[in-house]
Amino acid sequence: xxxxxYIKIDKINKIYTDNHSKEVKVIDDFNLDIExxxxxxxxxxxxxxxTTLLNLLAGFEQATTGKIYxxxxxxxxxxxxxxxxxxNFGLLPWRTVQKNVELGLEAKRIDKxxxxxxxxxxxxxxxxxxxxxxxxxxxxxxxxxxVAIARALCVEPEVILMDEPLGALDSITRMKMQDEILNIxxxxxxxxxxxxxxxxxxxYLADRIVIMTPHFGKIKAIIDVDLPRRRDRTSIEFLKFIxxxxxxxxxxx
Amino acid sequence: MLKKSLNILIGFSxxxxxxxxxxxxxxxxxxxxxxPIKVFFGIIELITDGSxxxxxxxxxxxxxxxxxxxxxxxxxxxxxxxxxxxxWGVIDPIVQFIRxxxxxxxxxxxxxxxxxxxxPAIVVIFIASFFPILLSTISAVQKINPIYLKIAKxxxxxxxxxxxxxxxxxxxPYIMIGLHLALGAAWIFLVAGxxxxxxxxxxxxxxxxxxxxxxxxxxxGIIFIGVLGVILDKLIKILENWxxxxxxxxxxxxxxx
Numbered sequence: 001x002x003x004x005x006y007i008k009i010d011k012i013n014k015i016y017t018d019n020h021s022k023e024v025k026v027i028d029d030f031n032l033d034i035e036x037x038x039x040x041x042x043x044x045x046x047x048x049x050x051t052t053l054l055n056l057l058a059g060f061e062q063a064t065t066g067k068i069y070x071x072x073x074x075x076x077x078x079x080x081x082x083x084x085x086x087x088n089f090g091l092l093p094w095r096t097v098q099k100n101v102e103l104g105l106e107a108k109r110i111d112k113x114x115x116x117x118x119x120x121x122x123x124x125x126x127x128x129x130x131x132x133x134x135x136x137x138x139x140x141x142x143x144x145x146x147v148a149i150a151r152a153l154c155v156e157p158e159v160i161l162m163d164e165p166l167g168a169l170d171s172i173t174r175m176k177m178q179d180e181i182l183n184i185x186x187x188x189x190x191x192x193x194x195x196x197x198x199x200x201x202x203x204y205l206a207d208r209i210v211i212m213t214p215h216f217g218k219i220k221a222i223i224d225v226d227l228p229r230r231r232d233r234t235s236i237e238f239l240k241f242i243x244x245x246x247x248x249x250x251x252x253x
Numbered sequence: 254m255l256k257k258s259l260n261i262l263i264g265f266s267x268x269x270x271x272x273x274x275x276x277x278x279x280x281x282x283x284x285x286x287x288x289p290i291k292v293f294f295g296i297i298e299l300i301t302d303g304s305x306x307x308x309x310x311x312x313x314x315x316x317x318x319x320x321x322x323x324x325x326x327x328x329x330x331x332x333x334x335x336x337x338x339x340x341w342g343v344i345d346p347i348v349q350f351i352r353x354x355x356x357x358x359x360x361x362x363x364x365x366x367x368x369x370x371x372x373p374a375i376v377v378i379f380i381a382s383f384f385p386i387l388l389s390t391i392s393a394v395q396k397i398n399p400i401y402l403k404i405a406k407x408x409x410x411x412x413x414x415x416x417x418x419x420x421x422x423x424x425x426p427y428i429m430i431g432l433h434l435a436l437g438a439a440w441i442f443l444v445a446g447x448x449x450x451x452x453x454x455x456x457x458x459x460x461x462x463x464x465x466x467x468x469x470x471x472x473x474g475i476i477f478i479g480v481l482g483v484i485l486d487k488l489i490k491i492l493e494n495w496x497x498x499x500x501x502x503x504x505x506x507x508x509x510x
Contacts, residue, residue, distance in 0.1 A: 058407065060403060060406070060407075077406075078403075078406040078407045078409075079407075079409065080407065080408050080409045082407075083407055083408070084403070084407055086400060088400070090400045090401070090403070090404050092401060092404075092419070092422070092423070093500065093501045093502065094422045094423070094425070094426075094499075094500040094501050094502075095422075095501070096501075103404075103408060103410075103418070104408040106410070106414075106418065107408050107409045107410045107411070107414070108409075135500075135501025136501060137501050137502065138501070155408060
């Protein structure tokens, strides 16, 4: 199904020192291989270390010990090849939709006309062509997250890290956005690492679900979701996978 | 809008009536408080001989030179000190010490260093507006949402573009609040600055009229200082709302007049 080993997380440990100079282990001996073009969901409760893991993958933070390799290269800092999106979208409120999407392209040496062209292409892809001149505050949360996704896509990153991107949306908008993310992923074939605490969401989206233990940033289980795409949330097979996750989280009675 | 104009009309009518009553029933020399009519003719006199406009022009010139210099200095230093938090830690106590000192207290030195004429008034205005702008810029930079900086790093945006594309625009709406505060403070000290060192301007008009025992002209000067102060405040409010709107934020007040 996948092409090759792409991301290697090799014996990662992350230790923070808290206010009382006590050491807190957030990620404990974490190993994971991710393949190119894979849609991976990391599922866990708040405080299980999943956001820290994304920060390490994005290069915003450095692991205490261990290394992460993307495409054979060690991650030593943030890179446009690996773009992160946030729960609160992280749009720049003073920029219009158009200008927000153009932000990532401005750092590259491309001329303005070309920048506009590329941005327009991705704004169209997320269906916001009519809203190019709007400011983020004038858009709904779902539209704001689409702007953030367009902005991430237009620098053509190999990897997109999504930190609970749909957490701020209502459940109906959320389901629609899940389909849109799948549409884009099928078209662009990026590797997506998607952090969530929503069980249904992870079973609907993921090729593989990595379930975290509640503390200490360890892997509890990995579940292969080998259902055909455009999964039916109400089908028996789908519910079976939900149940598998429930078992791992100790939620089934 | 209509209601607001009506309120203005009623308020000032009451003020004028009380003033006139004081003049009619007060048993004192007219010199202590000239009547509204006398002040009105005083204003006419200043307008017809053209001196009023000369004073206003000179005052506004000094005001804007001092204020705009303070904007450049305050914002530039504020962006730097807001970013270099360790340096600001050292400079902050000094600023806290200097800030509460009235710019007028520096006047003996200002005259020694800058002589007389336009410069002392400009320096006073500069000092009065510099600190509010500096402090609001620093706190604006320190309050920037860290996610914006994370995004800049992620997309590979480097200095000086992090300043020009992220830090300055993110801080700007809050800097604007400082500019508004500074405008008011600077206008107050304009008059004080012109009373001591200058030979022209609205502050000088007041002192000069007092020396000639023309208290009607003193009041005329005061009225114009007030009117210009209100106009400047309205203008910056309009600018502020325009900026907030273009920054994707809702203006705090829709009806600026």
